Amino acid sequence: MAATIRDVAQAAQVSQSTVSRALSTPELVNPETRARVVSVARRLGYEPNRAARGLITGRTGNLGLIVPDIANPFFSAVVKGVQGAARAADYSVFIADTDEESESEIGLLRALSKQVDGIILCSPRAPDDELEAVGPGTPVALMNRRVGDRPSVTVDNADGMRQAVEHLAALGHRRIAYVAGPRTSWSNSERERGLHRSIADTGTDLAHLGYFPPQFDGGVAAADLVIASGATAVIAYNDVVALGLMSRLSARGVAVPEGMSVVGCDDIGMSSMTHPALTTVAVPKHEAGRATVGLLLSVLAEGGAASALHRELPTQLIVRATTGVARASDRPADGHS
Amino acid sequence: MAATIRDVAQAAQVSQSTVSRALSTPELVNPETRARVVSVARRLGYEPNRAARGLITGRTGNLGLIVPDIANPFFSAVVKGVQGAARAADYSVFIADTDEESESEIGLLRALSKQVDGIILCSPRAPDDELEAVGPGTPVALMNRRVGDRPSVTVDNADGMRQAVEHLAALGHRRIAYVAGPRTSWSNSERERGLHRSIADTGTDLAHLGYFPPQFDGGVAAADLVIASGATAVIAYNDVVALGLMSRLSARGVAVPEGMSVVGCDDIGMSSMTHPALTTVAVPKHEAGRATVGLLLSVLAEGGAASALHRELPTQLIVRATTGVARASDRPADGHS
DNA sequence: ATGAAAGCGCTAACAT
DNA sequence: ATGTTAGCGCTTTCAT
Numbered sequence: 070m071a072a073t074i075r076d077v078a079q080a081a082q083v084s085q086s087t088v089s090r091a092l093s094t095p096e097l098v099n100p101e102t103r104a105r106v107v108s109v110a111r112r113l114g115y116e117p118n119r120a121a122r123g124l125i126t127g128r129t130g131n132l133g134l135i136v137p138d139i140a141n142p143f144f145s146a147v148v149k150g151v152q153g154a155a156r157a158a159d160y161s162v163f164i165a166d167t168d169e170e171s172e173s174e175i176g177l178l179r180a181l182s183k184q185v186d187g188i189i190l191c192s193p194r195a196p197d198d199e200l201e202a203v204g205p206g207t208p209v210a211l212m213n214r215r216v217g218d219r220p221s222v223t224v225d226n227a228d229g230m231r232q233a234v235e236h237l238a239a240l241g242h243r244r245i246a247y248v249a250g251p252r253t254s255w256s257n258s259e260r261e262r263g264l265h266r267s268i269a270d271t272g273t274d275l276a277h278l279g280y281f282p283p284q285f286d287g288g289v290a291a292a293d294l295v296i297a298s299g300a301t302a303v304i305a306y307n308d309v310v311a312l313g314l315m316s317r318l319s320a321r322g323v324a325v326p327e328g329m330s331v332v333g334c335d336d337i338g339m340s341s342m343t344h345p346a347l348t349t350v351a352v353p354k355h356e357a358g359r360a361t362v363g364l365l366l367s368v369l370a371e372g373g374a375a376s377a378l379h380r381e382l383p384t385q386l387i388v389r390a391t392t393g394v395a396r397a398s399d400r401p402a403d404g405h406s
Numbered sequence: 407m408a409a410t411i412r413d414v415a416q417a418a419q420v421s422q423s424t425v426s427r428a429l430s431t432p433e434l435v436n437p438e439t440r441a442r443v444v445s446v447a448r449r450l451g452y453e454p455n456r457a458a459r460g461l462i463t464g465r466t467g468n469l470g471l472i473v474p475d476i477a478n479p480f481f482s483a484v485v486k487g488v489q490g491a492a493r494a495a496d497y498s499v500f501i502a503d504t505d506e507e508s509e510s511e512i513g514l515l516r517a518l519s520k521q522v523d524g525i526i527l528c529s530p531r532a533p534d535d536e537l538e539a540v541g542p543g544t545p546v547a548l549m550n551r552r553v554g555d556r557p558s559v560t561v562d563n564a565d566g567m568r569q570a571v572e573h574l575a576a577l578g579h580r581r582i583a584y585v586a587g588p589r590t591s592w593s594n595s596e597r598e599r600g601l602h603r604s605i606a607d608t609g610t611d612l613a614h615l616g617y618f619p620p621q622f623d624g625g626v627a628a629a630d631l632v633i634a635s636g637a638t639a640v641i642a643y644n645d646v647v648a649l650g651l652m653s654r655l656s657a658r659g660v661a662v663p664e665g666m667s668v669v670g671c672d673d674i675g676m677s678s679m680t681h682p683a684l685t686t687v688a689v690p691k692h693e694a695g696r697a698t699v700g701l702l703l704s705v706l707a708e709g710g711a712a713s714a715l716h717r718e719l720p721t722q723l724i725v726r727a728t729t730g731v732a733r734a735s736d737r738p739a740d741g742h743s
Numbered sequence: 744a745t746g747a748a749a750g751c752g753c754t755a756a757c758a759t
Numbered sequence: 760a761t762g763t764t765a766g767c768g769c770t771t772t773c774a775t
Binding site: 071116119120121123124129131139140142146148149153156161162163165166182183184206309315316319338339341342343344 | 490
């Protein structure tokens with residue numbers, strides 16, 4: 070068995086209370102005693118049992134994180150951000166993957182709630198009312214979704230779409246297609262909202278192609294509709310869909326960006342590694358993870374009375390090689406490699 | 407506050423022990439009493455406090471998982487497997503990311519050890535002796551590395567290389583380059599071992615190009631050496647490096663597979679989405695994660711006296727579009743699209 | 744500045 | 760079949 074506080078107390082010839090104090094509230098204990106206790110503790114390899122501590126303090130030092138799919142590069146980047154920020158604040162994180170099943174979300178939430186101080190629910194798919202119904206037991210912070218006035222961190226999806234549309238309009242595109250993601254996705258609704266507004270503002274035309282699974286195959290399936298739509302540029306719900314799109318476009322003999330400009334969303338790592346590299350609306354994934362941890366911790370600290378319960382992070386269009394001026398025939402020959 | 411076992415006991419007019427039994431060992435309690443207790447428990451939304459339970463049973467119901475980089479698609483796939491298997495066995499999982507710093511590994515291990523029943527250390531970078539020195543406090547299972555007789559799950563990297571080399575040899579390649587990963591990577595050593603043997607067996611020639619960071623940029627940096635090596639085919643430490651390789655190859659005007667065949671390792675999701683799709687030695691990532699959980703749980707169950715302490719999973723070459731017959735000039739014209 | 748004692752929520756003997 | 764008691768490892772009054 071590992072050393073307990075009693076072992077340390079005996080070896081250091083003091084009471085358990087003194088050991089506890091020496092380690093948690095050093096200023097309350099005589100420097101000499103403290104030094105002795107600390108040295109004994111380290112000699113014995115003593116590490117306080119956080120579960121036992123949590124039992125009495127009511128704080129576990131753990132955070133829960135629920136994501137739809139850890140293997141999705143978008144979420145794994147978020148997880149990384151959450152993990153880092155949590156560790157910096159001396160919290161451990163429990164992770165749970167719902168496998169994209171919205172029904173698991175609430176169940177996992179309840180299961181986790183007892184062993185953590187707070188929970189981050191990332192891009193939840195469950196309907197608003199279920200999310201709101203979750204009891205007040207454990208503080209919950211939402212990321213990538215806004216429901217009622219639950220604390221949440223989101224990104225400015227609408228503005229990202231604005232940047233994308235203005236970029237395309239500036240390149241001379243007059244008709245832009247959008248390959249939508251899941252209907253139940255909050256991000257998707259936000260993107261559509263921004264899209265409609267920017268389309269109106271720029272006087273361009275939108276071809277909304279319907280809802281596709283947010284996977285590579287979704288993009289493959291959408292590509293033919295994109296071509297048929299008469300659009301010269303397309304914005305995809307996310308980068309993976311954009312990749313699928315480009316795959317099928319290439320199979321159909323449509324060159325990118327000469328025959329079609331393509332814009333993705335999220336800026337997952339792979340986007341810059343493809344050929345041609347993908348123009349995309351970058352979402353600050355690490356930052357969002359970190360910010361959500363920060364928000365959650367502030368809620369914990371203030372006992373729920375936090376000042377800023379919502380935070381919205383900016384998105385940023387990254388122009389790479391998949392967007393070019395409209396209509397290949399109008400373009401001057403490209404002089405450099 | 408959430409309901410405790412006492413609240414349930416009072417409301418159901420029984421003792422705490424009965425509540426505890428009704429929930430954990432139902433067969434020891436009168437069916438009627440049990441029914442009453444269960445119904446009260448659910449009415450009150452009672453969920454047992456696992457930390458308190460763990461304090462007395464010595465089992466926390468938690469597993470720890472330490473990985474070098476969650477955002478790396480290889481590891482996030484492993485995490486997914488671990489997560490799924492753990493949940494199926496009613497375990498929760500703590501996750502910790504070392505950010506590729508080998509020094510953090512031991513520290514995290516110790517920090518986690520108190521709150522979990524067992525720990526999975528994935529692709530640890532720390533030297534053998536440090537890994538062996540870790541105390542007997544908490545069972546540790548290694549994945550993707552073998553150290554002494556610590557329980558471990560590995561994949562047959564050497565055989566994967568054999569498959570790759572034989573494939574390339576069959577395509578007529580006589581000189582094959584290898585872009586190595588980190589020197590401290592166990593997988594890399596295993597791959598080199600398999601490589602040397604297969605190279606000898608097939609009578610081909612190896613150009614070992616040195617050690618590169620296992621990132622996209624590592625591949626980019628290696629590409630020029632590959633070209634200069636006179637090899638007609640190259641095997642990369644992993645898929646991401648292979649992608650970097652292809653990027654630079656293309657910039658240098660070398661077509662894949664016509665001018666150079668490329669083989670990656672791991673089969674991360676992106677490999678099948680690129681153009682051309684990458685030939686790669688697939689590693690069963692989910693399966694490996696699941697197997698490690700299984701191994702760890704069996705160690706826990708048998709109190710350390712598990713029978714099979716090592717498990718090696720097969721690798722599988724997946725031939726896609728980046729490998730072709732040697733020398734473009736020798737090839738017959740390709741008749742179909 | 745330190746110790747003694749109580750108790751967090753739960754389970755496991757030990758009664759009955 | 761159920762209740763009583765003790766105690767897991769720790770922190771926190773309350774004394775001293």
